[in-house]
Amino acid sequence: MKKGVTRRGFLKAAATTAVAAGASQIFAPAILRAQQQPIKIGHLIPLTGFLSPMGDYASKAGKLAIEEINAAGGVLGRQLETIVDDETNPGVAVQKATKMIQQDKVDFLLGTVSSAVALAVMDVAERYQKIFINSGSNSDEIRGGKCNYYTFCTEASNTQYVKAIGRYLVKNKNYKTFYILTSDYAFGHDLTRVTRRLLGELGGKEIGHDLVPTGTADYSSFILKIRNANPEVVFVNVAGADQTTFLKQYSEFGLKIDVAGGVTDTVLMWNAGKDTAQGVWTLIWWGDLDNPWTKNFTSKYRQKYGFPPENQAWGDYTSINALAQAIKMAGTTDTKKVIEAMEKIKFDGGKGRELYYRTYDHQLIQPMYVVSIKKTGNKDKYDIFNVVTEVPGKDENMEAIAPTKEENPCNMKRG
Amino acid sequence: MDATTFLQFFINGIVLGAIYVLLAIGLSIIFGMIGIVNLTHGILYMLGAYATVTLAPYVGFFPSLIISPLLVALFGMAIEAAFLRRIYKGDPALGLLFTFGLAMFLEQMVRAIWGTQGIPFQIPEALRGAVAAGPIIYSKYRYFIGLCSIVAIGSLWFFLEKTRYGTIIRAGSRDPDMVRMLGISLKPVFTAVFGLGVALAALSGVLASPLAGVEPAMGTNTGTFAFVVVVIGGLGSFWGSVIAGLMVGEVESFCIFFWPPMADASKFALMIAILLLRPRGLLGRQWERFE
Numbered sequence: 233m234k235k236g237v238t239r240r241g242f243l244k245a246a247a248t249t250a251v252a253a254g255a256s257q258i259f260a261p262a263i264l265r266a267q268q269q270p271i272k273i274g275h276l277i278p279l280t281g282f283l284s285p286m287g288d289y290a291s292k293a294g295k296l297a298i299e300e301i302n303a304a305g306g307v308l309g310r311q312l313e314t315i316v317d318d319e320t321n322p323g324v325a326v327q328k329a330t331k332m333i334q335q336d337k338v339d340f341l342l343g344t345v346s347s348a349v350a351l352a353v354m355d356v357a358e359r360y361q362k363i364f365i366n367s368g369s370n371s372d373e374i375r376g377g378k379c380n381y382y383t384f385c386t387e388a389s390n391t392q393y394v395k396a397i398g399r400y401l402v403k404n405k406n407y408k409t410f411y412i413l414t415s416d417y418a419f420g421h422d423l424t425r426v427t428r429r430l431l432g433e434l435g436g437k438e439i440g441h442d443l444v445p446t447g448t449a450d451y452s453s454f455i456l457k458i459r460n461a462n463p464e465v466v467f468v469n470v471a472g473a474d475q476t477t478f479l480k481q482y483s484e485f486g487l488k489i490d491v492a493g494g495v496t497d498t499v500l501m502w503n504a505g506k507d508t509a510q511g512v513w514t515l516i517w518w519g520d521l522d523n524p525w526t527k528n529f530t531s532k533y534r535q536k537y538g539f540p541p542e543n544q545a546w547g548d549y550t551s552i553n554a555l556a557q558a559i560k561m562a563g564t565t566d567t568k569k570v571i572e573a574m575e576k577i578k579f580d581g582g583k584g585r586e587l588y589y590r591t592y593d594h595q596l597i598q599p600m601y602v603v604s605i606k607k608t609g610n611k612d613k614y615d616i617f618n619v620v621t622e623v624p625g626k627d628e629n630m631e632a633i634a635p636t637k638e639e640n641p642c643n644m645k646r647g
Numbered sequence: 648m649d650a651t652t653f654l655q656f657f658i659n660g661i662v663l664g665a666i667y668v669l670l671a672i673g674l675s676i677i678f679g680m681i682g683i684v685n686l687t688h689g690i691l692y693m694l695g696a697y698a699t700v701t702l703a704p705y706v707g708f709f710p711s712l713i714i715s716p717l718l719v720a721l722f723g724m725a726i727e728a729a730f731l732r733r734i735y736k737g738d739p740a741l742g743l744l745f746t747f748g749l750a751m752f753l754e755q756m757v758r759a760i761w762g763t764q765g766i767p768f769q770i771p772e773a774l775r776g777a778v779a780a781g782p783i784i785y786s787k788y789r790y791f792i793g794l795c796s797i798v799a800i801g802s803l804w805f806f807l808e809k810t811r812y813g814t815i816i817r818a819g820s821r822d823p824d825m826v827r828m829l830g831i832s833l834k835p836v837f838t839a840v841f842g843l844g845v846a847l848a849a850l851s852g853v854l855a856s857p858l859a860g861v862e863p864a865m866g867t868n869t870g871t872f873a874f875v876v877v878v879i880g881g882l883g884s885f886w887g888s889v890i891a892g893l894m895v896g897e898v899e900s901f902c903i904f905f906w907p908p909m910a911d912a913s914k915f916a917l918m919i920a921i922l923l924l925r926p927r928g929l930l931g932r933q934w935e936r937f938e
């Protein structure tokens with residue numbers, strides 16, 4: 233009777249262990265990898281051109297949101313990851329979005345500030361059945377005539393913006409004559425269409441209108457035309473850096489004509505500075521709003537980057553958090569299930585009320601802020617707005633400013 | 648359109664044109680002298696603006712109106728001495744490719760140093776607001792731009808036409824071999840001319856800095872417009888650039904009155920029309936070197 237382990241038995245055992253160990257080394261990480269495969273988001277934002285002032289904030293806010301979510305354990309045990317690229321123009325954006333889906337295997341698309349780009353990316357999202365969250369494009373048709381099942385809009389529509397300033401003007405100003413300046417691309421045309429609807433309601437008269445090429449460096453001739461027409465208010469529907477340039481040059485000519493505008497972005501007014509910025513505008517979110525969500529976001533962002541976030545940062549930060557919440561609720565990244573979850577979620581987006589995406593057009597229903605320029609007692613150069621009023625008021629339904637089904641019909645094909 | 652309105656748009660066209668003239672003359676004399684199509688011109692215009700927003704808080708706007716162009720000119724001369732000089736003898740396409748690459752490199756450097764965000768910059772206190780002269784109410788700062796341009800263009804003309812150094816430059820650009828045979832070295836002259844052209848670009852950048860945003864993309868379009876003006880005026884022609892710059896300014900100004908969406912395209916339409924009628928531009932003459 234032999235005691236202990238035979239030489240042959242030892243070899244057998246050793247070989248088996250080795251094979252098993254080897255096998256586990258080969259297969260185990262693959263299994264782990266599959267579990268830890270990050271959830272990828274393709275993030276398209278303007279890094280060059282007249283909308284680029286907003287792009288930098290979108291990218292920084294996206295990074296912050298991802299970091300926070302990953303630090304808290306990710307979503308469904310998986311990390312989030314963004315792939316950031318310049319949206320450039322509609323044609324190039326289509327190529328980039330397609331490449332993100334086919335080559336980088338992104339699960340979701342996010343971003344866009346240009347409405348023309350958003351309209352192009354929406355088509356790609358529909359073709360590949362991927363969710364696209366629009367965090368910065370305003371044209372009504374994105375959530376109206378051209379809406380689709382795969383697109384959600386965190387950014388407010390032009391109608392929400394214009395109805396907000398409109399309600400304020402109706403109550404507080406009695407302008408009879410308007411001069412409208414319009415950015416000559418999808419966004420501007422749409423905004424002016426909505427503005428004219430407002431004029432009809434106000435009983436105001438449009439005494440002048442100019443289409444302005446995007447990226448115009450000099451507004452002097454436009455300003456001379458406005459002065460000759462002598463309206464009670466100039467309604468400025470130009471976007472991006474053009475808004476800053478216009479305001480700087482407008483103040484240079486010393487006109488006494490009031491300024492109002494359907495849409496502004498915080499960074500545009502920061503760039504103009506409190507001495508040259510003027511007028512009343514609609515803003516989607518402002519970093520000094522008095523609520524815990526906003527205080528938390530503003531201080532974290534400021535800590536990380538050294539300056540406060542603005543409204544585009546809000547758009548991308550909110551979109552990523554909403555998406556994470558919906559994926560958690562769905563328990564999967566499957567497009568259809570996440571869409572159903574996106575239609576159900578309610579969340580705090582720093583506006584003091586529960587926000588939600590409306591089911592029939594996927595528009596985020598939210599209050600807006602009418603702001604004016606803070607001229608005195610500013611804490612620092614970032615302290616540029618006074619919030620004049622929140623629209624609709626706290627006691628009103630948030631849908632009061634959203635486009636109605638008649639104004640902006642969306643007949644999306646579900647699934 | 649009544650007489651007052653016409654006058655307002657006319658004056659505005661001149662001021663718009665003045666900035667184009669400054670840009671174009673610099674580009675034109677560099678080409679005329681050195682034979683290099685300087686694609687960094689728009690970038691050097693932008694550097695003028697960036698130098699000003701950086702310096703003005705310390706030295707004030709008016710000193711930086713002189714200092715910034717000088718600094719950018721020194722930078723330009725260093726580029727000429729270090730790189731451009733080596734490719735004068737080579738294929739003309741080399742100069743084109745080199746300055747094209749350099750322009751992209753410099754633009755990204757500007758992003759790296761000053762950031763991608765625009766830098767707010769205001770008109771100096773003394774020149775803010777508008778001034779009324781009879782029925783014409785116009786921006787003080789824009790009158791100032793017009794004045795600066797007239798002074799700069801006038802001094803340049805005086806320098807080129809009435810001084811010995813100017814004579815060497817003009818002679819050198821027509822027949823460099825003959826000038827060399829007279830015992831004059833053209834090497835330092837090339838460097839000086841490049842510096843001069845760059846200084847003019849930078850000066851227009853300084854003047855434009857409070858009007859438009861100072862941001863990394865500001866040079867791209869402007870550089871293109873400068874080319875349009877030079878081509879309309881005739882390559883290498885001083886008065887050609889002056890006339891073409893003012894024409895482009897006027898066309899743009901009146902186009903905004905009558906048909907704003909065409910404002911940008913009007914410059915190019917003008918260029919096409921002129922080139923069809925006069926292929927060498929308005930005052931372009933036959934230069935043996937470039938035929």
